[in-house]
Structure formats: C-alpha cells, structure tokens
Amino acid sequence: MKANRFQDKVALVTGGNSGIGRAAAMMFAAEGAKVVIAARRKDLGDSVVQDIKNQGGQAAFIRTDVTRREDIESLFEAITTQYGRLDCAFNNAGVSSSAMRRTVNTTMEDWDWTMNTNLKGVWLCMKHEIPLMLKQGGGAIVNNSSIAGLRSEAGISIYAASKHAVLGLTRAAALDYAHRKVRINAVCPGFIHTPMLEEPWQLNPKIQDLTREMVPMKRFGKPEEIAGAVLWMCSGEASFMTGREMVIGGGQAIHS
C-alpha cells in the first residue's frame, strides 16, 4: 500500500525538474504533497508537473534561478499567496562541471557560479523557508550536499568547498531552530546516475567506468535511492533528527 506521509503538506523542491530533484518531486506528490518545483528550465519543469498530474498528484513549476535574490523573493511570495504554508523543503539545486578542475586552473567565474548556486542558493532559500515554517509551528528542510562535502578527490576543489560549506550551514542553522521544531538535515549522495554525472562522460567516456569502479557496490545510485531518504528525513519518522547528514553512496566514504 502506498504511504501518504505528506497528505495536504506543501513541499518545495529546488532543481525539481531533473535528476535527484525530479525523483523527490515525484515521490512527494505520490505521497499526497502539493509540490512546488523551482528551477530555470521551464520545459523540463512543465513536463514534471504534467507527469505528477497524470498520476493524480498536485504540482506547480515556478521558474527560479536560486542565485538571484529577486527570483527567490518571487518564489516565496508565490508560495505564501498560493498555499500560505511550507512544510518540507529540499534545497537540491546545484552545479558541478566548471568547478571540476585542479585548483590553480579554476577561475573567479567558476568560484562565483558554483558557490552562488550550491551555497548561496541554499542559504537564500533557508532564509525564506524557515520563517514560513516557524509561523506554522514547524517544518523540515533537507539540503543536498555530497560525499564531496565530507571528503575530497583531486580536481574538485571548488565543488568540494561548496558542499563542505553546505554541511556547516546545515548544522549551524539546525542549532538555531532545533528548539522551535524546524528540523534541518542534509543528504550526501555518492555517484548518482543523473545528467550531472553524465556531463564529464561526453568529454571522456572512460570516466564512466573509472567512477563506477570507485563505488564498493560497483554501480551508480538511482535518483530514487536518494529521494527516498530525503522523504524519510522530511517525515515524522525522523522527528528527533536534526543537524545531521545521511550518506548514501553504495559503500563510498565509509571511512570519512
């Protein structure tokens, strides 16, 4: 029987039009949530909304660039006007590719693009999510970090810095609001088969096999394998968990 843990709840998923975010949006909707998908590509956003509606769920796409303050303000104005509440938020929007170079070869543009999306975007969203949740007496936030938020490899310095910072932000914000029933946790995925993972395969197809070999389970994760954990952390079943990260990587980072 399908669980209905999010019946009549409102759930925001940034980057909900692709990959891990798309899987989370579909799952929230399948469990009764009214889902708000925030990202830049409208065509992909509209197609997820349609898929959700075809399955009898409720969803809306609001075009948002998480690096832009005005976009974030409009997003939360729309959520307030349309729903008047926010129960769950998955701050998932992120980028990686331009940051995937050795430190000296990265540029100011790489830094700004990666940090503005992966870190400032999460912070800006939380600044608006938390007051809505406080007003209604509680809520749950999950931020998407990475195994690269716990440890690093060569060639990912800016990405790793952004994802380490997401964990620091998550822990500090969780302590700010633990006594007021807003729980804030993070997920740290390993290699998950999404468009982001595929990006470097276009440049060098050998990367696909090399990265798969790094996973003790010798396979990539599926977006749904992260989304399921995100939903659990947002649910009442995780009611005593805050300020922590869940690592899901097929055995990667066991020794972090």
Ligand SMILES: NC(=O)c1ccc[n+]([C@@H]2O[C@H](COP(=O)([O-])OP(=O)(O)OC[C@H]3O[C@@H](n4cnc5c(N)ncnc54)[C@H](OP(=O)(O)O)[C@@H]3O)[C@@H](O)[C@H]2O)c1
């Ligand atoms: N796949 C992995 O192996 C892996 C591992 C660890 C962590 N992660 C993290 O998981 C998250 C999702 O990535 P994914 O693997 O699912 O890749 P993906 O399919 O490329 O999804 C990235 C999502 O972020 C959105 N996004 C990017 N920049 C944005 C911006 N400025 N404003 C709003 N939305 C933006 C994209 O939508 P638009 O382009 O339409 O805006 C897209 O929905 C990222 O934070 C990533 O770092 C992924």
